[in-house]
Amino acid sequence: MNDINIQRRGFLKTSLGVATVVIAPGMLLFDMAHGKSQPVSGKVRWGMLIDTTQCREGCNDCVAACNKENGLSGGTNGQARSPLPNPLPQAGEGANDSLRETRLKSTDSQWIRKIELKDVSSGRELSLPMMCQHCEHPPCVDVCPTNASFKRADGIVLVDRHRCIGCRYCMMACPYKARSFVHEPLHDQNPDVPRGKGTVEACSLCVHRIDQGQQPACAEACPNKAILFGDLNDPESEIARKVGSVASVQVRADLRLNPGIRYQGL
């Protein structure tokens, strides 16, 4: 009975311990890197209802929140100019140079922007945020040669930064001018929102927040609650009930892209 091989038992114990120490951190990292394992549901259609009557002219809170959340240098806080000036003199081309006077460069990424509108016939003025409209039939996805532009099952239109070759055809095709091209090297990126020089990017509807059950940063930041975010397919959701009861429109509805973003008071 005392034939138990102590040495063998010790060896097994040590081996088990070593194996745990070696494998466990890797498993942990693997788990962290892959995040949620279950796929997103196609039953959900994420969308927004933007109440333009509640959107104040001059208020830029949604834009600032987006820039902060997604690590865009954005220009709203007047970031440093490019170290490399344009080598050709900025000769007047007869066109409007007012962009250069603002702190934003025409090469800066803008995932969301405020547009001031004036009705040509009535003179009525309004202000609204514009971003990727997360179309059901997105032209950017149609034209992308490498399938880098894609639509997630829950309706969010995204760019796979590993596949994007930077051809900018999607920027030509987007009717909302929602996309930006990364013109400069990037520093201090937000780890949740990887970006890449030479690729195209746009509003992701803060997909990293949605996947954690949070709202997009712009919706959360709006002081007047003008941006209502939710699942358009869920009849019980606030957004679905409101879309069903108040007049709202899709921008460029004539193109029949069925955007997930709707506007009220336009």
Place this chain on the structure above:
Amino acid sequence: MSAQTPIQFYDQRQARFKNRLFYSLVAAGGLIVMAGLYAVYLMEHHGHIITGMNNQIVWGIPHVFAIFLIVAASGVLNVASIGSVFGKAMYKARASLAGLLSIAMLAGGLTVLMLDLGRPDRIIVAATNYNITSMFAWNVVLYSGMFSLVVVYLWTMMERRMNRWTKPAGFAVFAWRFILTTGTGLIFAFLVARQAYASALLPPLFIVISFAWGMAVFLIAQAIIYAWNGNAIAPEILQRMKNLLGVFVMGALYLVAAYHLTNLYFAHQSGFERFILVEGGIYPQLFWWGYVLLGNILPLLLIYLPGQGKTKSITAASLLVILGGFAFLYVFIIGGQAYPLNIFPGYQASSSFGDGQIATYHPSLYEFMLGFGGLAIAFIITTVSVRVLDFMPHDKPYIAD
């Protein structure tokens, strides 16, 4: 005659001079290619910030060069098609030169297009991930297919045992290049939201315009090759070719006019037409002076005016057609993007992202370096090939057919 020795001496000297000239031309072309590659390196290192392109004008000077080269590469094959498909002997003699020019320009144009990508290092992704609904993805297949098809076509012409396959290969090239230029036109025609582009007229417009540009490139190359070899082209042949150039130029001008007139007829497009034809600063200037006057009227005068139509004036006309082509593409590609998207019809829009504003574009030197690099690639391929292989047209005594 006692002049035999001096003639030999003269020939040798000329041969040596030509040899040196050849190597200096190739070296000059190589330098321009190197400059283009240096620009690419800088664009890769610093990003597209060093170009004049921005989030409003996303396609700039490199696309003007690339699209010119690709469209002309398709059009130059017209010469080959008239020979192989329609059986005209004088064009058949020129088919191989046309094929060579096509390959050279396609290589140059595609290189520029590829190196202007944000991530040219990922070009293989375009082959491994293929989106069937993308016109760009289709064009990748069309361009590479045309390249291989023309190589095979050249082979059937230059290898005597393969000669019997020349006609089918010529037919295949003939069909392919029509589809290819349709594809190039469709890249723009499918952009439904942009006033400048969403038009079914664009594919036929690009096809006819390719005839004119390709013919112009061919006539210049032909004139240089004849001059290099000390031959004079038969006046009857030049006469027919210049008339063909004239017809193509008029056809292209007609379709460009039709494109603008149809736009003018649609009320919602009149703002864009006013911009591009009258008020848009550099764009109407380039359109009327560059494209219409220098690129069409003047060449037509040089071709058809009594007393004109000799080699020199034909070469000048061809050069002008090419310059006009660049002017046209600048207005079409950059002017078309400069006019703001009409996202909210009936509203006046303004924003920090150029909504409702005419976009500005100041092309940078690097973009021109890349564009000229593409031209230089086409030049080197042509020059070296013409030197080492026989691309000289061999005309039989001319018989009108």
